[in-house]
Amino acid sequence: MTSTTDTSTTEAKPGFVGGAANYLDERLSVSAVLKGFGRKVFPDHWSFMLGEVALYSFVILVLSGTFLTFFYQPSMAEVHYDGSYAPLKGAQMSIAYASSLDISFDIRGGLIMRQVHHWAALLFVAAAGLHMLRVFFTGAFRKPRELNWVVGFLLFLMGMGAGFTGYSLPDDLLSGNGLRIIDGMIKGIPVIGTAFSSGFFGGEFPGTEVVARLYSLHIMILPALIIVLIGVHLMMVIIHKHTHYSGPGRTDDNVVGYPLMPVYVAKAGGFFFLVFGVVAAIAATFTINPIWNYGPYDPSPVSAGTQPDWYIGWLDGALRLAPSGWDISIFDYVIPMGVMVPLIVSLLFLALVAAYPFIENWVTKDKREHHVLDRPRNAPTRTAIGAAGVTFYAVLWAGASTDLIATNFQMSLNQVLVAMQIMLLIGPGIAYFVTKRACIALQNKDREVVLHGRETGRVVRLPHGEYIEVHETVDKYELWKLIDYKDYQPVLARPDSNGKISLSNRLRSAVSKIYFEDRIAPVSKAEYELAHADHAPEAVEQKPSRKRKSIDA
Amino acid sequence: MRRRPWAAGLVVFLGLVLSGGGYATATNIVQAEAGSPIQVEEGRKLFLANCASCHGTNGEGAIGGPSLIGVGAASVDFQVGTGRMPGQGSGPQLRAKPVQFTQEQISAMAAYVASLAPGPAIPDEEYLRGDGDATHGGELFRINCAMCHNAVGAGGALTEGKFAPALAGSTPKHTYEAMVTGPQNMPVFNDANLTPEDKKDIITYLKYIEDNDSVAGFELGSIGPVAEGLFTWIFGLGFIIAITVWLGAKSN
Numbered sequence: 001m002t003s004t005t006d007t008s009t010t011e012a013k014p015g016f017v018g019g020a021a022n023y024l025d026e027r028l029s030v031s032a033v034l035k036g037f038g039r040k041v042f043p044d045h046w047s048f049m050l051g052e053v054a055l056y057s058f059v060i061l062v063l064s065g066t067f068l069t070f071f072y073q074p075s076m077a078e079v080h081y082d083g084s085y086a087p088l089k090g091a092q093m094s095i096a097y098a099s100s101l102d103i104s105f106d107i108r109g110g111l112i113m114r115q116v117h118h119w120a121a122l123l124f125v126a127a128a129g130l131h132m133l134r135v136f137f138t139g140a141f142r143k144p145r146e147l148n149w150v151v152g153f154l155l156f157l158m159g160m161g162a163g164f165t166g167y168s169l170p171d172d173l174l175s176g177n178g179l180r181i182i183d184g185m186i187k188g189i190p191v192i193g194t195a196f197s198s199g200f201f202g203g204e205f206p207g208t209e210v211v212a213r214l215y216s217l218h219i220m221i222l223p224a225l226i227i228v229l230i231g232v233h234l235m236m237v238i239i240h241k242h243t244h245y246s247g248p249g250r251t252d253d254n255v256v257g258y259p260l261m262p263v264y265v266a267k268a269g270g271f272f273f274l275v276f277g278v279v280a281a282i283a284a285t286f287t288i289n290p291i292w293n294y295g296p297y298d299p300s301p302v303s304a305g306t307q308p309d310w311y312i313g314w315l316d317g318a319l320r321l322a323p324s325g326w327d328i329s330i331f332d333y334v335i336p337m338g339v340m341v342p343l344i345v346s347l348l349f350l351a352l353v354a355a356y357p358f359i360e361n362w363v364t365k366d367k368r369e370h371h372v373l374d375r376p377r378n379a380p381t382r383t384a385i386g387a388a389g390v391t392f393y394a395v396l397w398a399g400a401s402t403d404l405i406a407t408n409f410q411m412s413l414n415q416v417l418v419a420m421q422i423m424l425l426i427g428p429g430i431a432y433f434v435t436k437r438a439c440i441a442l443q444n445k446d447r448e449v450v451l452h453g454r455e456t457g458r459v460v461r462l463p464h465g466e467y468i469e470v471h472e473t474v475d476k477y478e479l480w481k482l483i484d485y486k487d488y489q490p491v492l493a494r495p496d497s498n499g500k501i502s503l504s505n506r507l508r509s510a511v512s513k514i515y516f517e518d519r520i521a522p523v524s525k526a527e528y529e530l531a532h533a534d535h536a537p538e539a540v541e542q543k544p545s546r547k548r549k550s551i552d553a
Numbered sequence: 554m555r556r557r558p559w560a561a562g563l564v565v566f567l568g569l570v571l572s573g574g575g576y577a578t579a580t581n582i583v584q585a586e587a588g589s590p591i592q593v594e595e596g597r598k599l600f601l602a603n604c605a606s607c608h609g610t611n612g613e614g615a616i617g618g619p620s621l622i623g624v625g626a627a628s629v630d631f632q633v634g635t636g637r638m639p640g641q642g643s644g645p646q647l648r649a650k651p652v653q654f655t656q657e658q659i660s661a662m663a664a665y666v667a668s669l670a671p672g673p674a675i676p677d678e679e680y681l682r683g684d685g686d687a688t689h690g691g692e693l694f695r696i697n698c699a700m701c702h703n704a705v706g707a708g709g710a711l712t713e714g715k716f717a718p719a720l721a722g723s724t725p726k727h728t729y730e731a732m733v734t735g736p737q738n739m740p741v742f743n744d745a746n747l748t749p750e751d752k753k754d755i756i757t758y759l760k761y762i763e764d765n766d767s768v769a770g771f772e773l774g775s776i777g778p779v780a781e782g783l784f785t786w787i788f789g790l791g792f793i794i795a796i797t798v799w800l801g802a803k804s805n
Binding site for chain 2: 044045046047048049050053086087088089090091104105111115119122123126127130173174267270271274275278279282284285286287288289290293294295298300301302303304305306307308309310311313400401402403404406407410411412413414415
């Protein structure tokens with residue numbers, strides 16, 4: 001076949017593909033775009049593909065969701081069910097629920113599409129969450145990517161919102177119970193709560209409006225926002241270029257990897273189908289959200305084991321773990337702290353997550369651009385903060401299943417609840433301490449390895465009778481990984497031009513001390529050369545120098 | 554308009570007779586079909602040997618267990634027939650365990666306990682066949698039972714280590730008996746609350762969901778979104794991460 005070279009100089013007639021490509025190129029200058037865009041370089045690492053998984057899950061969601069919109073009817077008008085599922089025949093229910101049942105039982109391919117959609121939704125938020133953790137623990141949110149962290153954070157929130165609105169659409173008992181909890185939380189907000197709830201539900205809960213409103217949110221507003229934010233997110237990836245892990249020749253000024261065309265287009269395209277395949281295989285073999293089991297929504301029954309989908313679980317857990325009896329009465333007006341405490345705590349947690357890049361930057365005052373990622377151990381305090389945050393979230397998350405933990409492990413529900421409350425308070429602290437010490441220990445080990453090499457276990461006798469153990473020096477690739485990280489030092493609070501030390505300066509200096517006072521400095525060139533100079537075993541024996549409470553002059 | 558003074562009294566009297574009589578006929582507190590004297594005597598012997606240490610030699614109750622006077626044959630048939638009695642160990646709740654007696658022995662003990670005082674009887678076969686209205690049964694189940702036993706009877710937690718057991722594997726007879734006697738922490742659903750026909754419908758619904766496998770694949774224990782979320786993280790994402798590691802590995 002003829003290649004797409006300049007046609008004016010070719011003698012052979014271009015084939016169909018060549019001709020078509022040329023036709024397009026002359027009108028749209030595709031080649032210029034491809035030349036630039038197609039040569040974008042992406043580094044190779046498995047952890048860089050997690051965001052991709054979220055993106056592909058979203059594509060699967062759009063495809064399967066479009067199918068579902070053809071058959072789903074967002075109406076709360078009452079009908080008598082006349083479909084195939086015997087134990088609901090003749091039952092009174094909303095059209096929304098009846099059409100969801102029809103999708104499951106009477107529309108060809110409907111059930112698997114519903115299951116693909118729901119499993120992909122769980123995977124979408126899970127992959128996005130894991131991607132966020134990867135970005136956090138490798139420090140990929142540092143300058144210049146702080147804003148993209150915020151965009152990603154918003155995407156995660158939108159994913160939660162889109163998930164919850166979708167969960168509520170079938171109008172079955174489970175989703176109705178979930179909506180009732182949201183209604184209760186809204187009504188618990190002082191002053192505006194009641195008005196806001198009746199505005200949202202179009203009157204008293206559940207009303208006849210809410211499903212149609214959730215449908216607009218679910219298929220139009222939230223997906224549109226997600227698409228726009230994904231666009232911004234990926235645009236910023238192109239502007240900033242991708243980060244990479246440290247290695248020889250990898251610096252903050254370059255990116256080492258393979259070009260988009262043809263390597264990544266092939267890899268990513270194939271990866272999409274692999275993700276789709278996994279989701280389809282799960283959807284074909286495992287039941288998700290069997291709405292026919294839950295029955296039509298009716299405000300009176302509540303089923304045991306009523307839980308939200310996993311990504312809302314931590315909020316449900318916060319409600320469950322909030323102690324009772326904290327309500328405040330102002331004259332006749334009660335502020336329900338059982339609702340307000342979880343609401344405030346979860347909003348604060350989200351705010352901290354969103355603001356973390358700015359907080360860390362305020363501490364380090366680091367104005368440099370960072371394109372080489374940190375190994376988590378080389379930023380011990382950040383990693384410890386992350387571990388504390390993960391623990392906090394995980395306890396709240398587990399809190400949503402206190403009843404299932406109690407029955408499945410034969411424990412008392414009340415004691416499980418109290419144990420979780422205690423874990424929520426002390427767990428993050430323990431995680432912080434253990435993680436920080438583990439990181440510092442690993443850094444110390446890395447220093448040993450760089451200076452001494454790896455212990456091989458081979459003991460040799462020298463001609464003069466001395467026994468030594470042979471140490472194997474690490475190769476250049478390994479060496480880069482071990483020594484290439486930034487060394488921050490605690491900042492001292494200094495007087496400003498008026499000779500005063502401002503409160504924020506004092507605070508910053510205190511936080512900076514927490515961050516960096518017990519850091520392990522990377523091996524310097526001098527140390528390395530000294531350790532590897534011949535006949536200098538005494539230098540090798542030195543303990544790694546540990547800079548404590550040093551001050552930047 | 555003047556009323557005769559006794560008119561009010563008559564109305565009250567009629568009201569009491571009607572409601573009380575109606576209640577008595579509607580509830581299930583009727584004498585169980587009396588077992589033969591030989592069966593009752595056989596039951597008494599078994600009772601003395603196996604139950605009397607906790608429930609008293611005449612079933613009047615003792616330190617270890619409650620009085621059995623008036624609990625009826627249904628209660629004995631349920632408790633002993635599911636292995637919960639004779640009780641073993643202490644804990645928030647007695648668990649079902651392998652049955653200790655033959656059905657003949659259980660029936661004898663049931664006949665003995667029923668002979669002490671009237672109580673709920675062992676249900677007729679006609680309510681247990683599972684040929685009622687599953688839709689109605691499902692609705693009643695969701696309203697009356699699902700808050701403890703879960704919408705498909707997968708079970709659920711109660712306070713302080715007590716729990717509502719999963720219903721899969723429970724026979725229609727035991728399910729019916731549990732409803733009329735309210736064992737352990739379960740409330741009594743007498744015939745005024747749920748008529749025998751209602752109970753038959755509930756049994757029909759439970760039988761339907763037990764006999765028909767999920768059309769949508771493995772059910773992950775029917776415990777709802779928690780199992781689905783764990784599955785997503787462990788198997789869904791786990792498998793996909795394995796793929797990313799494979800794709801990210803150097804080709805050599």
